[in-house]
Amino acid sequence: MKFWERQRQARRSTRWLLMAFALCVLAVVASVHFGLMLAWWLGTRLLGGWDYPAGFAAVNVGVTLLLVLGGWWVETDQLRSGGRKLAVRVGARQAQPGGSLAEQQLCNIVAEMCIAARLSPPQVTVLARTQAINAFAAGWDAEDAIIAVTQGALEQLSREEMQGLVAHELSHLSEGDTRLNMQLAGMVYGLELIHNFGQSMRERDSVFTQWFGAFIQAAGFVGWFSGQLLKAAVSRQREHLADARAVQWTRSKDGLGGVLRKVMTQRQQARQQFGSWQADVRSHVGLDHRTLQHMLLTETPHASRLEDWLESHPPLQERVRRIYGRDMQALPLPVNTVPQGR
Known part of the structure; x- marks a missing residue:
């Protein structure tokens, strides 16, 4: 894996997507104003025919921005716990x-990888009731950072x-x-509030x-849906970046x-x-899917193409192909789950 090139590609794609997201917000504000004019x-x-009231444009733009920024503030304040x-x-x-x-091995590995990544060690936690192989990292700053690993990962991974796995999660904290x-x-969420406001007017x-209200709701829906697509695309690029950083820090594809x-x-x-992916959501992820959707190492795939576009993680096969440079078969799970040393 050419991890340096993969990292540059992921960062470059992230920048373009963030620019597109900003343009999406501005487009929604403009769409609401011109829609109300029409x-x-x-x-x-x-x-x-009546003339437009005084301050018509200022009120339209101001209220729209108030909804977007107010929704952003409310949602991030709830997530800032x-x-x-x-x-x-x-x-x-x-x-x-x-x-x-x-768990001793896990703590040792976190300490080792933090040295390689030049990071302050996060608090190490275990999801003891989850048998799926998964993990997530969270935290707004170094003092509050944590890395959580499932019991299934402890038992099934060498x-x-x-x-x-740890290097991948540390990349999310580092970046x-x-x-x-x-x-x-x-x-x-702020864009969704515009749609909801229009719906309440209707x-x-x-x-x-x-x-x-019909014009506001239409503009809000297009903006919300476009924002969902762009947010998912950014998340997928950050997963590719974390994969490349993990290979860089460990110097191991395997x-x-x-x-x-x-x-x-x-x-x-x-x-x-x-019998289906939908029935498997809780057993595979084993966590609050909505809360941790974008934080998990892997996410349960969806059945429809539309849901795939809203997926916060790239397909597993694609991630494996990028790491190895070719398609690889699934690995059998070990029968003996005793960790292979410290």
């Missing part, structure tokens, strides 16, 4: 290196693979991906109010590559057991 012109044409509080909320407990060889994703989620008794190939095996087994 609604006013069409609505008053039968009455001989911190990595450690989030870990407690999803049932993670602090790792106990003195009571478990697997030391080399655990290094790859500030948690903060970036939260900011984008807040902006998307439910009023006044025909004139319903007419204006580290993170082995993790992803074992996840492929777990998915195959779950599909055989449940």
